[in-house]
Amino acid sequence: MLSKLNTLCLKGIDGREVLAEVYIASGLPAYSVVGLPDAAVKEAKDRVVAAVRNSGFDFPSRRITVNLAPAEIRKAGTHFDLPIALGVIAASGKLGKKPPARFGHAYFIGELALDGALRPVAGVLPMLLALKGRDIIAVVPAGNSAEAAVSGVNCLSASSLKEVVSWLAGQGELAACAAPAATRVPAGGGNDLSEVKGQPFAKRALEIAAAGFHNIILVGPPGAGKSMLARRFGALLPPMTFDESLETTKLYSVNGLVAAGRLIGERPFREPHHTISDAALIGGGSSPRPGEVSLAHNGVLFLDEFPEFSRPAIEALREPLEAWKVTVSRVKESVAYPARFLLVAAMNPCPCGYLGHPTRECACSPLQVHKYRARISGPILDRIDLQVQLSAVKYADWEALPGGEASAAVAGRVLKAIEIQRKRFRGGAKANAFMAGADLRRHCALPEGASAVLETAMNKLGFSARSLDKILKISRTIADLEGAAGIGREHVIEAVQYRMLDKSAAAAAGF
Amino acid sequence: MGVKIETEKLARVRLNFFSCHRSDWLLRLLDLYGGAAELLKRPAAELAAEGGVLPETARTLLAQSRAADPEKELLAAEKAGAGVLTVLDEAYPELLRKIYDPPLVLYVLGELKPLPAAAIVGTRKATPYGLRTAARLARELSASGVAVASGLARGIDTAAHQAAVGAGGVTWAALGAGLGCIYPEENKKLAAKIVETGGALVSEFPMNKGPLPANFPRRNRIISGLSLATVVVEGGFESGALITARFALDQGREVLAVPGPADSPASRGPNFYIKNGACLAENADDIIACFPPESLFGLKLRGAETVKSPAAAALKGLSPDALEAYRAIAAEEGGLNADELTARLAWQVQRAAAALFELEISSLLVSRGGRYCRAV
Incomplete structure (x- = not known):
């Protein structure tokens, strides 16, 4: 006998409808799954057999064929357990001669335990979003109930196979999924910028980075506070909009990282270790999954010890930094994940870390320093607008240093600057950091005195034409933070200070 | 005569391929035999005895010199645009000629x-x-x-x-x-x-x-x-x-x-x-x-x-802010970085940035690893 029921699968971060067909024929006992299943789907058999029997049903010893249609999409994940088990039960006639009425407009997702209980699965939110606005019912494991509720789709949650079967037979009801009360987590993980003492230039640079969506690299000796500052950076960014939050949560859901089923309401802060592979950073695997850059979508990607990352990992950042998405291509499939993050990189000034330290001697030759810095290739450095030096703080000074402004005060200024940019670029996600060509010329016109400053910087400090563009963009953001209509001489002069790597490269060349 | 000088120059370039820490004995031998061409024809034992070095050293001298290709070397020098001088050349620097052990060959x-x-x-x-x-x-x-x-x-x-x-x-x-x-x-x-x-x-x-x-x-x-x-x-x-x-x-x-x-x-x-x-x-x-x-x-x-004071002239014409920043930096033996300067003078970042920029473009400061020191 044949049964058909609806389920879903993921392609990239988008849900696709899948029809699960189960056919039981006479013949030698056999079980086969067709329709491009991956290993986890094939393994479903053993779980399904145990779960069906332990729920008090009969698992027929006959020839069973499971087809997941459309057959050309790769099927991955453990959530096919529930639809396959229901299909077997229905096809063996336990639910009556005709398929239950509820089969037609219901979608089933869930992994089975051997005792028949339903376990939560990854990717529920993006799968359900494919059904948004449709008059259907989705049945999900109780563990995914909160996440499912966020999708806005009509959802029921079940805790075991038995419950679902009795609901199908019209003998019981399932609980509707409800979103938990929203709990607002304070941005920055409860850390405030004022807790970091000193470092006025770095703090100011972070403010500019947040205001203009400029990527930033912090250069400083060990213990200067690079990570502390980076962790507090998120609090300077404006709060997430609902759409941003939904997008980010989808990506987390695909990786099974949605804790307690909440929408991600705080900008993500991802801090992968420098030994990370390029595939883990940008996404990959034989059936692709989002990488760290996508998990940092709409948030901050912090790469500490940036030159220590492998060359392929660093170079892999080119696409997301340029296009805000990554395309992961594998033999089996090719998917694109969004990755619009703000890069905060940190590095030591030299291999030993003590170049420019007030008390410790640096043991590196200029060539070693040059080679260390050259690990970050030109094209990557080119996408990082702000380069700022952090200083080692002597303990004696540290006590007396002012903490500076609180995050909230800085975030206020940042928000105003962002509003100005929204008006300038007429909505959209554009920011000063993305100006090029015509935009740059239109919005970054320089008054007489300021272009003289740029010329001097070029001649005396050895800036290239490329760094001049960066200086212009940074100047525009500084002017926006002040609410100034045009860029002034003082804005350009300040911007020059945030290109320290260019400056030292010129100094290393000697002229 | 010209041919002879040319041969002698080649012989000296050849001899120069022998690497030694002291060349006084070599110069003495050159005097004794009247040139490198002649020197290279002598057996190792004789060179060792006359030069007062170990036979091993003399053998190495001959082996390394013979392995060299002076024509190729001169071609390489010419290609790089370098002149090759020996004491036989007039262009050989006078002062250098006067020292105790002038270089056998000088590439310029x-x-x-x-x-x-x-x-x-x-x-x-x-x-x-x-x-x-x-x-x-x-x-x-x-x-x-x-x-x-x-x-x-x-x-x-x-x-x-x-x-x-x-x-x-x-x-x-x-x-x-x-x-x-x-x-x-x-x-x-x-x-x-x-x-x-x-x-x-x-x-x-x-x-x-x-x-x-x-x-x-x-x-x-x-x-x-x-x-x-x-x-x-x-x-x-x-x-x-x-x-x-x-x-x-x-x-x-x-x-x-x-x-x-x-x-x-x-x-x-x-x-x-x-x-x-x-x-x-x-x-x-x-x-x-x-x-x-x-x-x-x-x-x-x-x-x-x-x-009297090399810095005094350069400091003329600076803005008061830049002058104050320069004094603060010059007062520190190891210099200051931008953050320290900002804290020391209790200035805003923008003000310190402007002062540093002015000093840097006037070449009054040098920076290494973000630390500014007085340059004059």
Whole structure:
């Protein structure tokens, strides 16, 4: 006998409808799954057999064929357990001669335990979003109930196979999924910028980075506070909009990282270790999954010890930094994940870390320093607008240093600057950091005195034409933070200070 | 006759492929046999006996020389644009010819103008004080028309060459490797600039010889040998700069030293020399005063009043903010970074940035690793 029921699968971060067909024929006992299943789907058999029997049903010893249609999409994940088990039960006639009425407009997702209980699965939110606005019912494991509720789709949650079967037979009801009360987590993980003492230039640079969506690299000796500052950076960014939050949560859901089923309401802060592979950073695997850059979508990607990352990992950042998405291509499939993050990189000034330290001697030759810095290739450095030096703080000074402004005060200024940019670029996600060509010329016109400053910087400090563009963009953001209509001489002069790597490269060349 | 000189030159280039730490016995043998061509025809045992070296050394000498290809070497030099001089050439620098063991072969890239020269030498691990003093002396010497000789090494050498080039002066660098292997790597641009601005790179080593540690003490005799006086700016007791000073003394040239703080390890060498009677070098006039009288012709002396405070003139015309920032930075021996300056003066970031920019473009500050030190 044949049964058909609806389920879903993921392609990239988008849900696709899948029809699960189960056919039981006479013949030698056999079980086969067709329709491009991956290993986890094939393994479903053993779980399904145990779960069906332990729920008090009969698992027929006959020839069973499971087809997941459309057959050309790769099927991955453990959530096919529930639809396959229901299909077997229905096809063996336990639910009556005709398929239950509820089969037609219901979608089933869930992994089975051997005792028949339903376990939560990854990717529920993006799968359900494919059904948004449709008059259907989705049945999900109780563990995914909160996440499912966020999708806005009509959802029921079940805790075991038995419950679902009795609901199908019209003998019981399932609980509707409800979103938990929203709990607002304070941005920055409860850390405030004022807790970091000193470092006025770095703090100011972070403010500019947040205001203009400029990527930033912090250069400083060990213990200067690079990570502390980076962790507090998120609090300077404006709060997430609902759409941003939904997008980010989808990506987390695909990786099974949605804790307690909440929408991600705080900008993500991802801090992968420098030994990370390029595939883990940008996404990959034989059936692709989002990488760290996508998990940092709409948030901050912090790469500490940036030159220590492998060359392929660093170079892999080119696409997301340029296009805000990554395309992961594998033999089996090719998917694109969004990755619009703000890069905060940190590095030591030299291999030993003590170049420019007030008390410790640096043991590196200029060539070693040059080679260390050259690990970050030109094209990557080119996408990082702000380069700022952090200083080692002597303990004696540290006590007396002012903490500076609180995050909230800085975030206020940042928000105003962002509003100005929204008006300038007429909505959209554009920011000063993305100006090029015509935009740059239109919005970054320089008054007489300021272009003289740029010329001097070029001649005396050895800036290239490329760094001049960066200086212009940074100047525009500084002017926006002040609410100034045009860029002034003082804005350009300040911007020059945030290109320290260019400056030292010129100094290393000697002229 | 011309053919004979040509053959002898080739023989000397060939002989120069033998690497040894001391060449006095070789020069003696050259005198004895009347040339390298003749020398190379002698058996090893005879060379060892006449030169007073081990037979092993003489055998190596012959083996290494025979393995060399002097025609190819001359072609390589020509291709690189370098001249090859031996004492037989008239262009061989006069001062260098006079030393105890002049280089057998001198490769020259650029032009060794007939100028009086002073050597500015010092440690690779220089302090900001040493760097700015070396640079100032080089600038002043350039302004007076004196060539600045040094060794293209990091630290003091680089500061001296750079300043001389920047001041439009002539500077010569004696290398511890062949002209085909400029070392250190990061000074390649500087080396090119030295040649471009009328200076020269010189080396006694075959074109492609690498920068072996043993080469450097030897090349120091060329630095002092090209110069009328040698100025030690900074250097500990183990520093190569002191080797150069010793060579200068052996060669009968003047040695001067720049005084440094009594407790600075980098100034122990120069302070030691001053203690033992070396002239004290405060400015270029002190150095020129040590030159033999016949070489003073055409040199411009600066006079006492202009050398009193080198910084004073440069500080004129600065904005009050920049001046205040400069004073704060100059007051610190190790300099300040931007954050420290901001905290010290209790300024806003913007104000400090503007002051630093002004000072930097006026070349009053140098920065290394984000730390600003006074440059004059």
